[in-house]
Amino acid sequence: MEQCGLVRTSTGWHFWMAFASLCSVMFAAALDSTVITIALPTISSSLDSNQYVWIINTYSLSCAVFLCVVAQLADFFDRKPIILACMLLYGGGSAICGAAQTMRIMICGRIVQGIGGGGAPVLAEIICSDMVALGDRPKFLGILSMTSALGGVIGPPIGSAIIAGTTWRWIFYINVLFSACATVSLLFTIPPQTPGLAATPLSLPEKLQRLDWIGNIIFTGSSTALLYGLVAGGNVHPWKSANVILALVFGALGFIALHWYEGSDNVAHGHPVIPPRLANNRTALAMNMLACLVVLLLTWISYFLPVYFQAVLQASPGRSSVLLLPTSLPPLLFGMVGAVLMTVFGRVREIHMAGAAILSASFGVFSLFDASTSLAARVCVQAAQSAGAGLIAATILPGLQAQLPQSDVAAATALFNFMRSLGGIWGVTIPSVVFNARVDSGLSSVGDVDVRKRLANGGAYSLASASFIKSMAENTRQEVVALYVSGLRVTWYVAMAFALAALGLACLEKRIKIK
Incomplete structure (x- = not known):
């Protein structure tokens, strides 16, 4: 049996303030995943479009495809500015969605919102792992997970109350409020220096050079193709259509190529996006x-x-x-x-x-x-x-x-x-x-x-x-x-x-x- 362990976690008031900020990030991101489902028919009717399926799917796609990119950026350029940028994207995308007058603007807003909404929770878990010793991580990561689940559970009642009492636009504006509060809290509680390559004395051009650009491009393209095929199949196109089949095939081949590339000697300075x-x-x-x-x-x-x-x-x-x-x-x-x-x-x-x-x-x-x-x-x-x-x-x-x-x-x-x-x-x-x-x-x-x-x-x-x-x-x-x-x-x-x-x-x- 293998044993893994680190020293115990040092917890003080500053730690708990920082941890509460991470919980607020998890809650804000999870709230959107369920609060919007109640309002989909209303939004579709208001924007005079039957493409409501993409309100959900574009968010899910942008959440997924940029995860590894965001994580590698956090390794090279410190966690704090990256999670702050993600929360700003999440809040900005929410504002765009709330003000949208057409489905095209709504979808653009959801893409921006998804990049932030996908990256911020991942960074919250990464920062928590930096702050907490391995033996204590189950407890603290469990609390983060519970906070996220709580946001998902109370989302539908909040969505119902907003639809009943005011316009659907407040479903997105409330996300702006939550993201603003979380951003301010992160700004003043998360320490600026974290473990990883961000601590190495490299200039900005040197750090940019060490990024796995090709790996990131292959991962993003493959993820987009694969997830698009899974989402579009049966919804936008029949499963037997060329669009769906080609997307799935290119996505699968892309991941095979990514695995080969990341294991080769071509990865710049040995920092692959997926080791x-x-x-x-x-x-x-x-x-x-x-x-x-x-x-x-x-x-x-x-x-x-x-x-x-x-x-x-x-x-x-x-x-x-x-x-x-x-x-x-x-x-x-x-x-x-x-x-x-x-x-x-x-x-x-x-x-x-x-x-x-x-x-x-x-x-x-x-x-x-x-x-x-x-x-x-x-x-x-x-x-x-x-x-x-x-x-x-x-x-x-x-x-x-x-x-x-x-x-x-x-x-x-x-x-x-x-x-x-x-x-x-x-x-x-x-x-x-x-x-x-x-x-x-x-x-x-x-x-x-x-x-x-x-x-x-x-x-x-x-x-x-x-x-x-x-x-x-x-x-x-x-x-x-x-x-x-x-x-x-x-x-x-x-x-x-x-x-x-x-x-x-x-x-x-x-x-x-x-x-």
């Missing part, structure tokens, strides 16, 4: 893939449990959001439980194995859900699923950092967050394909031809509402509910397969003890 040792380390590779799968499954459940609530149980959207609370809240608690267990016992692999086993069992039980499943059973299974995910999510990053030298913290943290972004996109794409395919194959069980046509080709997901189900005759309603139950059952089976894959990845990790 090859991150891919060659078995445990680090397993943890990055595990991070992708956990976010994939969390996204999966957040998109398809509401389908069960509204189409099968025929709950209203408001009641559906309440029924989702056993899924939304436990990760806050069990993320901290996992962090405390990791801090006290120093175990990583065992926590991940336990969490993945709970996830696998939970998705297996989800496949048994139908219209007669009791509230108590649903709450227990939802809470168990969330507990398993929370145990893993809060402990991956400190476990990942324990495998690597301190000089790789920035690159490892950026790659970890990129894998999470990839998991978030896959978490929408894969279950949608599975669900729609199962529904289409079972449409013959619905006798009403008109209803059958409306449910085909992805219509079942968009029509998953109590009002749609209740508008049918009793016989047709039973047939459609049975079809939804069948489609969801297959979806949960596939989710269970991914959860079992996560368990396999956890088993591949080395047994380490963090002190």
